[in-house]
Amino acid sequence: MADLHGKKIILGISGSIAAYKSAFLTRLLVKAGASVRVLMTPAAAQFISPLTLSTLSKNPVYSDVQSEAGWNNHVELGLWADAMIIAPATANTLARLAGGICDNMLSAVYLSARCPVFFAPAMDVDMWHHPATQENLRKLRTYGNEIIPVEHGELASGLVGEGRMAEPETIVAFLTEQFLRRQDLAGKKVLITAGPTYEAIDPVRFIGNRSSGKMGIAIAEEAASRGARVTLVLGPSALRAKHPGIDTIHVESAREMYVRATAQFPECDIAVLSAAVADYRPVKVADQKLKKEDGTPKLELERTPDIAAALGEMKQAGQRIIGFALETNNETANARKKLEKKNFDLIVLNSLRDAGAGFQHDTNKISILSQDNKTRHFELKTKAEVAKDIINTLLPIL
Structure with missing residues (x-):
């Protein structure tokens, strides 16, 4: 009854x-x-x-x-x-x-x-x-x-x-x-990264990407609605999480996201790394806006901190990490390599070759790869529905 x-x-x-x-x-x-x-x-x-x-x-x-x-x-x-x-x-x-x-x-x-x-x-x-x-x-x-x-x-x-x-x-x-x-994550603390990062060139310009943060925010909303205490580390985005159980930390650069994520992770049960973090940043950031008359600037780049790798190394028994891979070719092979290298428990794969998937869409089409060498494929769905699929796939391994 x-x-x-x-x-x-x-x-x-x-x-x-x-x-x-x-x-x-x-x-x-x-x-x-x-x-x-x-x-x-x-x-x-x-x-x-x-x-x-x-x-x-x-x-x-x-x-x-x-x-x-x-x-x-x-x-x-x-x-x-x-x-x-x-x-x-x-x-x-x-x-x-x-x-x-x-x-x-x-x-x-x-x-x-x-x-x-x-x-x-x-x-x-x-x-x-x-x-x-x-x-x-x-x-x-x-x-x-x-x-x-x-x-x-x-x-x-x-x-x-x-x-x-x-x-x-x-x-x-x-x-x-x-x-x-909606109570199956009660008592769990979840860390979620979402959105892009902006790496400054000067006070006006930056290196960034097309991520809107929609997918990460949808996952945060779903986890919170299922009883979790959620910390959302959100890069520059016009979107905001609405659930009162979500504590949002706003950051801009990959360095800031790294500092916040590594500080929060030791107290978390689950990390979902859905942010589109810039891989490179300028070595030097100009104090003033670069002018056209100064000629074409030459940017020397350096690697940004690898948040996923850092959390994978920090992971303790009982903690779970879900990573994301956005690929354009050899999608499954590249995603599985990343799953193993970064010590993830699951990885969510997107392909930019799938219509309606990826950045700035309200929909997404994913596959989820696990450590047991299995892959689950999902149809094109709204990002809210995709968030449910991700959480449902995670539950059996908690």
Whole structure:
């Protein structure tokens, strides 16, 4: 039996014939020990009575953000909940929330929510497969939301195919599993490096790379959501981690990242080295901006500190290191060589030859190589989903 004892759940209902299932879902959540607050769009109230849901949840049902109750509660609810489930989530609601449109109580609470959000879509088969719907689902995943898979079967239109909302029992089981999974790093301290490094030429110019830090931040968010205490050493990036359990240390150069990472690592259980660290830096840094009239500068370069090698040498029994390899040729051979040389436990391989992978994308396509000479290949996914794959691969060797 599902155990959600003490969990605070928001159930958002949009206008679909599948809304009738929300009564069963509410009952199952309450039976599992959860405290449930129900939100409805105006269209949802045409399919199921708010009185029914209020009675089953033992709490008022909110539907009008412009009412006094709605206005006073939309932010509070977003902070109150341990999870928000939107079931059924229509194509219209998916589009609205993917676009950040805030014109009803459900969308106002969604935009205020700091908790994990789960969508259980419901629509006809052609609507489900339409590129616009699939793009909206992709966007929602990049925001860190979870999509509960639709089911295949007879639809309200009489057609048969994908688009049926998952059954209430399936939704409750999915949610329960997510809560259990989100504690599997409890008590672990995780060090993550992310983003590029900038190596100064003069006060204006630098040597850098195209890394945005998206992948490392996604891993930090995933680890923190699963109970870990996370230290994120982040190079120059416009992005920021949002989870309150992440302590971010901002650095600029490879030297600064080296100092911070080596200082933090002895107290950590896990290190994930996803930063794109510059391999070289200028030997001399000009005090003033170099001028064109001074001629073409000649830069003498030297190696930057090897953070991965340093942590590999420092690694003690029980510590785990995940490295990253971004390759353009002989990908697997180069990654396995790096895995062994740097004393990694796992290495995550990207190839710039894979469309949608690498720097500055919202997606990534990876393979994970391990010390037992095995390689796991993954499809192109959002970086939030890739972060889950990385953590899930790590867990068995902790």
